[in-house]
Amino acid sequence: MLVLAPGFADQPEKFALAVDLTRLTFPYLLLISLVSLFSGILNGLGRFSEAAAAPILLNLVLISSLLLFHDTAIMTAKALAIAVSLAGVVQLLLLLYGAHRMGFSLSLPRPKLTPAVKRLLTVMLPVALGAGMTQINLMIDVILASMLPEGSLSFLFYADRLNQLPLGVIGIAVGTVLLPHLSRTLAGGSAVEAIHHHNRAIEFALFLTLPAAFALATVPQALISALFQHGAFTADDSQATAWALAAFAAGLPAFVLIKVLVPGFYAREDMKTPVKIALLALVTNLVLNLLLMGPLRHVGLALATSIAAWLNAALLYVNLHRRGQFALDARLKSRLLRVIASCGLMAAVLFGLDHFFGAGRGASKAMQVGQAALLVVSGLGVYGVASLISGAFRLSEIKNWR
Structure with a gap:
């Protein structure tokens, strides 16, 4: 805890609680490592349902504990x-x-260090290092946020929960399915087909991600207020969290693109290039954190993360493109412009509705939830109709995207 959250050191009770909670959660490291191992096995065998359902079980267990043990804050924690x-x-x-x-x-x-095991370690270590960059980024954010005013860590955490929803549902899912598919296609000697499938994966991911990013950036406070503003979570807390969510949302498409572009390297057994790019993004994130946390506080940390993510995604694309291993095809370029236009119209409608609801947002919890629900439904409706009219997608493609 002294390394991870040095800002807690001058608050003995808070620091001691953080240590106790860490001890209680530590067994999860071993368990989730085994879960990841078996998830990789099942994904490699073309079975994705159990691995996809595992996070749901985590949420169900956490929700159950909240329902059963909530007498005091310490007991709940x-x-x-x-x-x-x-x-x-x-x-x-x-x-x-x-x-x-x-x-x-x-x-x-x-254990035996066979040629197959050596090959596995050669392939695995760069991938593990690259994946670890994300965790190092998070750790840096936690360290710096612990030195900011009280509540900064919580603002970032709550904002990141909403930002992680489309990332987990779309980006990670598409990337997980894409890797074995690309590997099999390339193994069959069809590089052109692999590029086609890669374009379709990006098309599908951005079709779902861009409206989420536009919506989270346009009406963050309405969503945060409806979900979290009650009890000790005040209107000021909602505003602070909303600014962080808007900053995270600016980088959401980049986070998803990273998940979809990296399999293009892994499928070709190039494990080192994504690591080098991730390391550069890590350094960029750290520098931007130090520059922005002073004037923007916790929002600066979120914004730095988004900027570094866009740098990461851009460099991944440039490297694949230079090698002739990926290029945006005409269909993706055309549809991407139509998706962005549809998102712009949706954002304008959401902005108008949010402005109209703004005066009464804090009247009651029911009103907050109702307004947020109406914004979500309206956004989905406007985006769906606009996408159909503009040709961003066709109804026949929903069931079988190609």
């Missing part, structure tokens, strides 16, 4: 910490069951 480790057990059991259904099981033989 410790119950949630214990629930994290318990959820890891439940997730692992699900993945073990999925692997068993596929006829796959793991034993614990004596």
